[in-house]
Each structure stands twice: as C-alpha cells, then as structure tokens.
Amino acid sequence: MLGPRKLALRKGEFLVSFLLPPRPKGSSDAYLRFIPRTEMDIAVVGAGVSLTVDGAGTITAARVGLGAVAARVLLVAEAAQAIIGSRLDEAAQERLSAAARAACRPIDDKRGTTEFRIDVAGVLTRRAALIALDRARTS
Amino acid sequence: MAKHHIEATVNGDAVEFLCETEETLLDVLRDTLHLTGSKEGCASGDCGACSVMLNGRLVCSCLVLGCEVGGQKIETIEGMATGETLHPLQQQFLKSAALQCGICTPGFLVASKALLERMPNPTETEVRYWLAGNLCRCTGYDKIVSAVMDTAATMRKG
C-alpha cells in the first residue's frame, strides 16, 4: 500500500498469496482498534503487536504495526526495538507508547483529531503488547 | 448496456430475472421480484434493514450485486414462516413487543435466525454483538434482545 487507494501493483498484476512463515514457540500477537461505539465504526486507530518470548519471559523478537494514523499502515521499528530485550516492564511500556506516538502522522477528521489519534495509538500499542505477551507466555 | 440474465433460488423457489450491472440484490428483490420485506435504510451496509441469507451466510443485500447471485440460494424474511406457522422468533417478537414501527424487524428476524442456527445458547453480550449490524431507532434494543434470548430458550427446549 502506498497511500489511500494507491497500490504498488502494476496494471494486470494481482495479489495471489500471502506467505506467513510459521512462528517460533513462545510467539503470539494481538490487535486492538479504537472505535467510539462498540461496533460498526471505522477504526480511528489500529495497533497490532506480534512478539516472541523466551523461557525466562524476555521478549526476543517483536513487530509493531499501526493503522489509521498515516497515509498507509506503519511498521514501527523503533516501537519494536523499545521492547525487545525487556519483559515489558513499566519503563518498556512507556518507551513503546512513546515510539508509537512519535511514528504517527494522522489526519484530523470527523473520526478523530490528530492529538486524539496520537494519544490513543500510544495507549492501544501498550495494551496490545500486554495481551500479546500474555498469549505468548501461554502458547 | 445489455442486462444480465440470472437464475437463482429465493425462499426455495426457482427465480429468473434480468438486472443492470449496478443493481444490487436488494434492488432486484424489491423492484423486480416484488419481495418488499427487505428494506433499504441506507444502501451502504450500515443499518442491516436489508439483511438476507445468501448461501447460508448473513449478508446485507444492498452490498451484493444482483448479477452476482447466479445459481445461489437466497432466503428472505418472506420465507421465514412455514405456511401459516410463524417461526418461533416471529412469534416471540410479537409476544415480547420487540417491535414498534417494524421497519427494522425483517432485518432483525433474519439476523437473529442466523444467530440461533449457529449459537443455540447465546449470552446477552453475544446476542448484542451479533445484532450490532442491525439498527433500531424505536425500541432501544431491550425487548429485541429479550425476545431473541427467550426464543433461544424455547427452541432449546425443543
């Protein structure tokens, strides 16, 4: 995706498959989206976190994606870096949220203000990471 | 532009119709097949008043094209009762006063039937989230949710 309604496909090209490598043991993910109601709304912010933990509970790998906060979905390397090597303690969570917020370049529209999207991106990323970690520990 | 010639099954009956490319299944049901039980509330898939079953799947017929349904099985509100016997959901909606103006009722009944066929014992939360795609402005949803849960209990008793 290059931007709203803009794809990197050339004329005559189709997407035919997605290849998802199997994840190592101790991996999981979570996706949270913010909507003002409980259903039937377009996401104001979407945050996805995928991570792997080792036996000691330390995060050894992570990917953080954010939706609806830029012209296209963002894969935020700095946010992932913020938690790799940590056990997602308070300080790591703060670094994660800050990195997520810093990556946002949202528009101001009828679904959310710029400030709101940035704030909520930070909140959802942290919450998604905590859920992913919980799932990864029990996977 | 020539119209498309489509053959499909609606409420168990074989039907045949012509439609323009841009006509939705809802347009075809209402204007060509004269089945006006499915309603247009928004034409954008946001209100569920046009809910029908397409090959056993709950869809908004305003988001399906008429020319897409060739060879497929469609079930609308008109097919819900069996002869003179109302479906338990239809009966319970009346008993529970789960409708006021009634415009959203066909959509809710089709959606609720689909829910109970998958989940015979839903919780209140599951009922509410399943029916979140059906807007009602009159009832505040309270009696609709009660009616669905009461019907589920009735149907479980057999």
Place this chain on the structure above:
Amino acid sequence: MAETMTNGSSQTYVGTRTIRPDGADKVTGRARFGADFNLPGQLIGRVLRSPHPHARIVSIDTSKAEALPGVKAVITRADFADQSSEFIPAGEMMMNYKDVVRNVMAREKALYEGHAVAAVAATSAAIARRALKLIEVKYEVLPHVIDVVEAMQPNAPLLHDDLFTVGVEPKPEKPSNIAKRVEIKQGDVEAGFKKADLVIEREFKTAPVHQGYIEPHAALASVSEDGSTELWCTTQGHFIVRAHCARLLGLDIGKVRVTASEIGGGFGGKTVVYLEPLAIALSKKAKRPVKMVMSREEVFKASGPTSGATVRVKLGATKDGKFVAAFAELKYQAGAFQGSPVQPGVMCAFAPYDIEHVHVIGYDVVSNRPKVAAYRAPGAPISEYAVESVVDEIAKKLELDPIDLRMQNAAHEGTKAAYGPKFGPVGLEETLNAIKKTEHWNAPLRKWQGRGVASGFWFNIGGETCASLTVNEDGTISLMAGTPDIGGLRASLAAVAADELGVPYDKVRPIIGDTGSVGFNFLTGGSRSAFSGSMAIVEAAKQIKAELCARACKLWEATPDQVEFSGGSVRPLGALAEKVKPMSVADFAKVAGKTGGPIGGVGRINAQGAGPSFGTHLVDLEVDPETGRVTVLRYTVAQDAGRALHPAYVEGQFQGGAVQGIGWALNEEYIYGDDGKLQNAGFLDYRMPVASDVPMIDAILVEVANPKHPYGVRGVGETPIVPPLGAIANAMESATGIRFTELPMSPPKVLKALKDKGLSRA
C-alpha cells in the same frame, strides 16, 4: 391506578400485553411501508440538490434534461406559486407557508447544501439520475454561516432580507438572522438571586442531531386528468400532508386523498412535507404516477434535524436547597428558515420545579443548514440538559442528595408553571421516589464509574381527532382511526374498544383510515395519538351503547331506566329481567337491519386535558481514562404514564427515548466542514447507538391518573428523550469530576478534558 373508568366497561384488555393486530404483517415483511407501494406505469422521481450552503439561484436551464429520452417531467421553482406569509402549526412547532414552499423547492436562493433546486420524473432511476446531471443551474455563491452565535452577529451573512426580529423593542430596521425573541417571566429574578446562598451559572452547547428514523422519506403520487390526486406516503400526519399539498399546489382539499403507509419511524421528522408536493407536481405534468424515495444521504442533508444550541443557565438556591431564582437564555438554530423549537425549550426548561422567580429568554436563529423539524419533545432535551446539569452541581456543592434536592423543589399538583398553567395531579415526585427505591440507586460503583440522575417533562397535546367504530353483521368490530400508528396505537385502541363494548380483543379489527375515509385528525405527535384516539373511541363506543339501549327499549317495550349496558350486553333491570334475556353486541348485529339499520359510532373531538408526563432517569457509566470512551453500564427509567393502555408499548417508548438520548449525549452530531458541507451524511459516521452499545433499559411504570381522560391516560412518547442528556452528563461528572458542558461527549472531547485536568496517562 386510574380511579376513573367509563360507564359499563370491563377492564379485560386495557393494561395487558395483547398481541398487536398489525403484528403478523410486520414480522413477515408483508406490511407496506412508504417505499413498498408501486403503481403500474409509475415513473421514478429524483431531486437535484444545491451543492452550496448559500447561493443565489441565477438561472435554471432544464432543456437538456427534458430532451433526454425517458424523461417525462421536470419541475423547478417555476412550477410552484409563491405563498404569502402564514404561520400554521407543524406538529408542536410552527411553520410559515412562505417558507414551506421555499423549502420544498428553492426559489431565490439555495439556503443549505442539499436544498432542492429541481426534480425530474423518468421511466427509470438510472435515467432520472442522468437527467439531473443535464440540468444547468447558475449559482452566485454567497458567504455562509452555520454557527448559531456567529449567525446572530450583526455582520453575519444574511439569509433573508425580509426577516426582522419579532419580539424586540424597538422594532428593528435592519433584517437579521434572528427571527424571534421569546420570553417567559414570573416574579423578579434579580431580587430572587439576591436571596440565594448559592448561585451557579453555566453555558452549554449542543450540536444538531437527526431523528434517525431507519425508513427514508417516500411518496407515490398519482394525479388524474380531472385534477383528483392520490398520494401514498410515509408520514406522521396524512391530513397535514393533504393540507400542505393542497395549499402549495392550489388544489381543493377534497380532491386530494392521502393514504398513510406504515411508517418506519418519525419522531417528529415526518410531520412536514418534502417529497410529497414534488411527486404530485411531477405526476400532474407527466400524467403518470411518480414514486420518490430519499436516499440516506438526502435524509441527512435535506430533512430537518433538530436544533443545535447555546444555552446559558443561572440557578440560585438557599443553603437548604430551595431553588429561589432561575434564569436561562437559549439560542437555538432553526436552519434555513425560522421555526426552531426554542419556544417549547423555554417553556420546559424549569418546568419540573416550583420556583418563585423565573425568567427565560429564547432566540430563534436561522443559518445555512437544513430547516429543523420536530424531534421528540422538541427543544426540551436541550434546555433540560443544561438545567439538570446545574441542578446536579447545586446538589454537589450543597452536599445534598440529588434526588432529595429535586424532591424538595418538585412541581406538584397546584404548582403554577412559569410558562402559564397550573398543574393538575402530576407524577414527578412519584418517579423520583421510584428511582430512589431501586436496587440500581444503591448499587456500588468502582473507580472511573459514575452515576447520574435527571428529571424531565413534556406537556403533551390533545387536538382534533376522529375515530369510528362499526359493528359488522357478525358482531365483529371495525375500528378506524386517523393517526398513523408509529408503535402500538392499534393494539391500544383495540383494547379500549374491546373493553368498552365487552367483545373479545381479536374481534376488533383496527385500521388507520385514509383522508377520504375518516374525519380530520391532527398528526401523530405531541404524544397524542393514544391519548386522543382512546378518548374518541370511548366517545364512539358511548354512541353505540346508547343506540343499543334505545333499540332494546323498543324491542322490549321498556323505558330507559329499565335497561343498562354492561359487560358487553344490554341488560334488563329489575322486573324486566324475568321477561327478557340480555342481548350482546353480536346479538344486535344479527338483527341490525330489522332494528334500525347499521350500528356504529364516531368520536369527533378536539381532545383537551392532555396531562403532562414527568420522568426521572438513572444511569451508570464507566469512562476509559486512557481513551475517553464511555460505556453505559446500567439504565433505569421511571415515568408517569397516567394509565398504561398497553404496558409493553409504554415501556418501549421509555426505552427507545432513553437510547436516543444516549446517542445524543455521547456520539451523535452533525459535523460540518468550514465549507458549510455536511461531512457525516450516513450511518457510518452519524453514530447512533447499536445493540452492543447499550444495556437493558429497566422501565418503571408510574401511574398517576390524568383526571381529564376517561382512563387516566397521559401521553408518554416524548418525555423519555428529555432526561437522558442531563443524566448522562451528571454521571460523567460523577465518574471524572469534570462537568461536560458540550455535547456530544465523544471520546476525543472526553480524553482532552481528562488530559487537561491531569487525570489521564494517555
């Protein structure tokens, strides 16, 4: 329970949960709503709408559209005669025919984005759409104004150069966007405020919200060569539609026959005409039936929402909690033409309370938005949101229980409302007590959860009503009413008729007659249809009972004192009882022809004595401090119905109004860009509550009989939307410590307020 009962009626069905007679059709898809009618040979009509919020219409060239094959008629302002200024009631609001003709079809100017500029009728919707694109309109775009306070400024863009503020002295020489100033006064508020130990003054802001009926406007007109017109439309008042169409098109009322379809929601928004005059004008030109249905986008852009407003409230109380003085200033948007519900807003603002000194001022202000239409208790939710918020603040500052504070000041029988009348028996205190007794009131709350309570009021109306009862040859009863049934009316009236005549409920067949079949009825609105309709049915039944007694006297050679109607039969009294047996309604039906002819009664009344309905709402909610998202956890309504003819449908009114209020308080609003164009003209971004957004709404039926109605009935439909805004705002304050003075309390606003107070870690 009501003490007043009618003579000789049994109470078998009234007050019970009967199955509605129109039910089977509604659950099978058979019931015919506005867009479900079709006529052979019909054309499809569509409307060309202004893309500009404010523009002079310099010229309209329809020639290319008229030339398109398949187009059978095109209309513009040229097809409607101008109307002189004349105010008429539109539901519970007023409108002016000069404005109505301009709203259904723009004349000199387009005054809002979506304003109708032309219309076509063609052999298919596709051709009609193509024809619209061929109509050439030359606009001179003008600066626009959409905010009410901006519109009141002396240098604001002017919508009407012949609009001079009414209600100010001296009479203004320059036109403005302020159509009217209204005022009510009681006592001396300045003196009153001096006596107060605590005075709270706050300003509040609300945005326009739409009634949100799921069924768009629809009409099908067929005009014959002799000028007689048939119209099917979805409306709350087919007699009103008839009157407006006859007036706008210069037709005899008697030549227009309007049939009301089943109606898919109205809430006040279908008490006015939009498509109907256009469909008739097109049909007349095309000489074929013309069907017109609005899209959802058109409903939002071109049918009336309710006003957005700015409201300032000042309330003074003694330290013991007695309200001594109350002042409010209301500025309501009317949209493109005058006629916001500021008057009822002014009347209702402080009506729940017995206050010695009251002064309320209201301004009706036009702006470049669609003309507002009534929305369930028009005007009152806005003013009472402001007042109930301030009452709550007073309770908190004086450390008084919010229910006790309201109880101490509650209007009761004998209270003189600041807007004029003295209340008869009313049920506000009963609803406050009912809420206080609930388990809900005492249930524990956790952090970030809050509880709010608010009361509300609507005065309700009566009005012109005709309804008939006919006894068929087999003893069944045909009931004809004339107010469209928006949610249980037929069930309620059938129960009344069954009890009055002592016949089984399922032997009464109610229909809503068209304008040619039943006498004049004012519209369904003002919470009047069950109140007035039942009164008229009681009257009709009285006539039948008197007629049957008279026939019995003839048959039995008896005098009137020897017979009486009770339990469904004329009964012989005293010695006569040994000679003859009672005769039921069905017995008389069998011999009707031989005993005088067809049996029936018609109630033709101007129903008076509508009793106000008070309600109190209690809501628990939870705020997510990191996102500002609000979850409604629990909701209880207690409202006075006087006498619930059908408890389930009365509960339904409570629940539906409460949820509309939840939407209004938390997420619904018209969002405009600086370009004056509506950005959320659809259900995706105009966010009404969905099933998962709300909990069960507990409904407590309070019954303080209205002595002016034979069964004690009060209208109930409107009051339920009045308390929710205040109750939810009060619950938000309880949860966050922040008083929200702007609606909706949507997540971005809530989060910002929390952050500003340092309460959020977002």
